[in-house]
Amino acid sequence: MPVRVVDNSAPSQVSGANSGNTSPPACSLLSVGQAFSGTQNVSNLQKEEAWRVNVRIQGCDLEHGYLCGTMEALNVPMADTPVSVIFFSQQQLNCVYPFHPILSESPCKLISHLIVFNDVQVVTFWEGEIVDTKNYTFYTGKWEAAPEDDIRHWTKFQSFSPLLNQVEVDGGKSLDLSNYHHIFMRWKEQYFVNVGTDCGLTIAGFYYVCFSCSDGSINGFYYDPNSRYFFAAISDSKFWLSNCLFFEIVCQ
Amino acid sequence: MPTTTGTGTGTGTSTTGILHRLASDDQDVKLKALRELKNQIIGNRTKKLSFLKLGAVPAVAAILADAVSADDVINDNNYDNKNNDHNYSVNKNIIVQSAAVLGSFACGFDAGVQAVLEAGAFPNLSRLLSNLDDKVVGAGARSLKMIYQSKFAPKYDFLEEKNVEFLLSLLNNGNENVNGLGASIITHSCKTSLEQKILFDAGVLKKLTSLLKGSLSQRDASLESLATIFKNNPEVVLKFVGPDSGRALGSIIELVKDRFIRTRLLASSCLIVIRNTSPCYLQDVGIKAKLINTLLELLDDPGQIGEEASFAFSSLITQKEDMQKLAFELNAIDKLYNHLQKGSLHPRRFEGILLALADMCSKLECCRARFLSLQVLNLVIDALAHESADVRTAACICLRSVSRSIKNLSAGYFMNETVVIPLVQLLNDPSTSVQVAALGAISNIVVDLTTRRSTFIRCGGVKQLVQLSKSMDATIRLNALWALRNLMFLAENKCKEGVFSELTAPLLASLICDPESFVQEQALALVRNLIDGCIDSVEYMFAEDGVIFDAVGRQLQSASKAEIGIQGMYVLSNVATGKEFHKEAVINQLLPHADNGTQSCIIKFLQSNDSRLRTAAVWAIVNLTCSSPGAFSRRVKLRDTGIVSQMKEMVNDPCLDVKLRVRTALGQFTTFEDGSI
Numbered sequence: 012m013p014v015r016v017v018d019n020s021a022p023s024q025v026s027g028a029n030s031g032n033t034s035p036p037a038c039s040l041l042s043v044g045q046a047f048s049g050t051q052n053v054s055n056l057q058k059e060e061a062w063r064v065n066v067r068i069q070g071c072d073l074e075h076g077y078l079c080g081t082m083e084a085l086n087v088p089m090a091d092t093p094v095s096v097i098f099f100s101q102q103q104l105n106c107v108y109p110f111h112p113i114l115s116e117s118p119c120k121l122i123s124h125l126i127v128f129n130d131v132q133v134v135t136f137w138e139g140e141i142v143d144t145k146n147y148t149f150y151t152g153k154w155e156a157a158p159e160d161d162i163r164h165w166t167k168f169q170s171f172s173p174l175l176n177q178v179e180v181d182g183g184k185s186l187d188l189s190n191y192h193h194i195f196m197r198w199k200e201q202y203f204v205n206v207g208t209d210c211g212l213t214i215a216g217f218y219y220v221c222f223s224c225s226d227g228s229i230n231g232f233y234y235d236p237n238s239r240y241f242f243a244a245i246s247d248s249k250f251w252l253s254n255c256l257f258f259e260i261v262c263q
Numbered sequence: 264m265p266t267t268t269g270t271g272t273g274t275g276t277s278t279t280g281i282l283h284r285l286a287s288d289d290q291d292v293k294l295k296a297l298r299e300l301k302n303q304i305i306g307n308r309t310k311k312l313s314f315l316k317l318g319a320v321p322a323v324a325a326i327l328a329d330a331v332s333a334d335d336v337i338n339d340n341n342y343d344n345k346n347n348d349h350n351y352s353v354n355k356n357i358i359v360q361s362a363a364v365l366g367s368f369a370c371g372f373d374a375g376v377q378a379v380l381e382a383g384a385f386p387n388l389s390r391l392l393s394n395l396d397d398k399v400v401g402a403g404a405r406s407l408k409m410i411y412q413s414k415f416a417p418k419y420d421f422l423e424e425k426n427v428e429f430l431l432s433l434l435n436n437g438n439e440n441v442n443g444l445g446a447s448i449i450t451h452s453c454k455t456s457l458e459q460k461i462l463f464d465a466g467v468l469k470k471l472t473s474l475l476k477g478s479l480s481q482r483d484a485s486l487e488s489l490a491t492i493f494k495n496n497p498e499v500v501l502k503f504v505g506p507d508s509g510r511a512l513g514s515i516i517e518l519v520k521d522r523f524i525r526t527r528l529l530a531s532s533c534l535i536v537i538r539n540t541s542p543c544y545l546q547d548v549g550i551k552a553k554l555i556n557t558l559l560e561l562l563d564d565p566g567q568i569g570e571e572a573s574f575a576f577s578s579l580i581t582q583k584e585d586m587q588k589l590a591f592e593l594n595a596i597d598k599l600y601n602h603l604q605k606g607s608l609h610p611r612r613f614e615g616i617l618l619a620l621a622d623m624c625s626k627l628e629c630c631r632a633r634f635l636s637l638q639v640l641n642l643v644i645d646a647l648a649h650e651s652a653d654v655r656t657a658a659c660i661c662l663r664s665v666s667r668s669i670k671n672l673s674a675g676y677f678m679n680e681t682v683v684i685p686l687v688q689l690l691n692d693p694s695t696s697v698q699v700a701a702l703g704a705i706s707n708i709v710v711d712l713t714t715r716r717s718t719f720i721r722c723g724g725v726k727q728l729v730q731l732s733k734s735m736d737a738t739i740r741l742n743a744l745w746a747l748r749n750l751m752f753l754a755e756n757k758c759k760e761g762v763f764s765e766l767t768a769p770l771l772a773s774l775i776c777d778p779e780s781f782v783q784e785q786a787l788a789l790v791r792n793l794i795d796g797c798i799d800s801v802e803y804m805f806a807e808d809g810v811i812f813d814a815v816g817r818q819l820q821s822a823s824k825a826e827i828g829i830q831g832m833y834v835l836s837n838v839a840t841g842k843e844f845h846k847e848a849v850i851n852q853l854l855p856h857a858d859n860g861t862q863s864c865i866i867k868f869l870q871s872n873d874s875r876l877r878t879a880a881v882w883a884i885v886n887l888t889c890s891s892p893g894a895f896s897r898r899v900k901l902r903d904t905g906i907v908s909q910m911k912e913m914v915n916d917p918c919l920d921v922k923l924r925v926r927t928a929l930g931q932f933t934t935f936e937d938g939s940i
Binding site: 036037038039044067069070079081136138190192201202204224225256257258259260261262263 | 663666667669670673674703706707710742745748749752753788791792794795796833836837840878879882918919920923924926
């Protein structure tokens, strides 16, 4: 029997009297142990390629707006493009994920770098900042990202539109995101787990990420100001919320 | 020139010689022997022990008792010319010297305190306080003060009104030794908030505040007592820091800069107690930085002050991220490391520095990064094999703190034989606190995300953990299971097989039903991590006639707290990702009592006040009802039990996570209803 669902997903502005929690809500889909996998679509003007990517959440500390995990790219192709777009779909992830090749050299050389990693996996460890208005706002304030870069990227997410006006005023500091259905984050890769830094790949940039609490899908855009070739696109992802596994670690 | 050893002849200054002369009938000889004894034992623990073994304390206590009686007789007879009488004067000196000897035995030496108390000297020392002679009063007060500095001293009862009056008289006395005694009594015996309030109401705080302006010993004694009265009593702190006493607080802050290091330490400790009791006070960054810098400077003292400074530093920063950040900015990690590097540290100092480092690294990643870049880890690993159990415990706690970093764990910094082997060895340590601390460190270190857990297994770690999970001590069982649970997180199948064969299904089932609920919770969390989606891992639940699965079901029916329900429901959610047979087993487990009118546990969980439990319960339903051959009949069973009606009441759940998961679950039921029409 259908029931009426009250949707309170619109963000509200914090009034002076509101001293309660305004951070995004805890979401069981974005918890330690959750794994996402899908296909990374690499595209530029000439051609499109794809490779598989797995993401695993390994740490989550909402109080400090912190999230971390690993990204694993499988069967990294002989990509000759600096740009990639990925979809995650096994559980619920849909992410724009350019596993970014070093761009300081010519495209030809780039190909030879990446050949080394054909049919192997490359794993990186990343740390995330959750935009919770307490620890982090929509303005990055580092990694060479100016407020206009931030706005330009955040506005690529449809779910960001209702927030735009307030973010332009104060970076979103006064927004109440406690009942918002999307969680915005920045993910920054910190190091390669299984290959050396001379692997021909770079992790110099970072990702603007939007996570949907409703369906667990993730969209993301890579930003690296030193990349001359970068562009990214978002596509819908197919996902299904079933047979979810739940693990947990608690450090003492 | 006095000798320190040798057999006595009865007349020399040797140990037995002094004892022999203490028994002399000649009062002058006795007095001289007392003085010699006092000089030999002052500050010399070995001598104290040596004389203690020879029975010096009862002998001196008896001398004191006799001298006090003789003094009473003289005073009772109101002898006019007593001050000019040689015997009277010698008797007074014997009282003073015997009291001093007993005080010296008691000073910083618990065995000495016990001996003095057992010899019955305490009442006689107390009587000296009412003597007419100031010297006698001072000697008695000094000795009693030494006794009150030990935990073995008798408890002073502040609930007796006359005792409080007496205490006030001590604090009001003109003799600073007597004031010191009063302060020591407070420091030793004031433990409860009621006692703190009684002392505050009696005006003790005012008196102690006035002593802050007194001599060095009065200041120090006052600071220590003030801290005792403030501790964990925000009401008293509020009254002290309030408008009337703001100046007193200012005096304490000033004393942090005193030229005497003990005063600096005591003033700092007093302010830390005020801050920890009422965090709203002393928030000025200048004061916070002053406290941190003072305590770090005091570490340089080679004596007891240096040892205690690190513990005071820990109490200043523990659990307080802002203080840890400030201390980090003031180079605390580097300074602590410099002390650690000196080597050959006294165990107490070593322990204190390790615990201070542990507190520094307990929350902040920047501290852990600095710790690792300075290579402090190597020194901490060495400390795991220290002869002192306290140092070994502190080293484990330090490792536990540093290894809280998922970033560092993921980089595989800790899972190597240099760290793992000594830690696993400590699981056999004779000290329970070392074992528990080692388990704490291991719990974090096994969260190795680089699939190097084999290192831990090769070192015999799993066998040890399983062994400790059978311990009679519930804390050890808890921590051993905690480590196994984290070890299972995303572990390879081979690792899981190894752990399961060691642990066995019956043992795991019995731990799920452990008498202690916190052990039950860990055991369930372990099982939750064990089931990783592959069918073999789900089958663990059904090994040995499903003994584990049945245990989980029993715990869910009788869950004593939300955490048990949460872990149990996630276990069932994970099992429900298996084959049809597994899903059927879960639904039968969840709805066993539906036919006999008993409320199903899942309905109870959906109605829980704890949103985490509601979320876990909805996830089990989602996994049971998602598209699969047997989903239809399971949906029917769940609907007939009233689950759908219950969930419809939850579509506007105040918790967003619950609300969204309920929508997913109801969506699956709606699909089923549409299909059935």
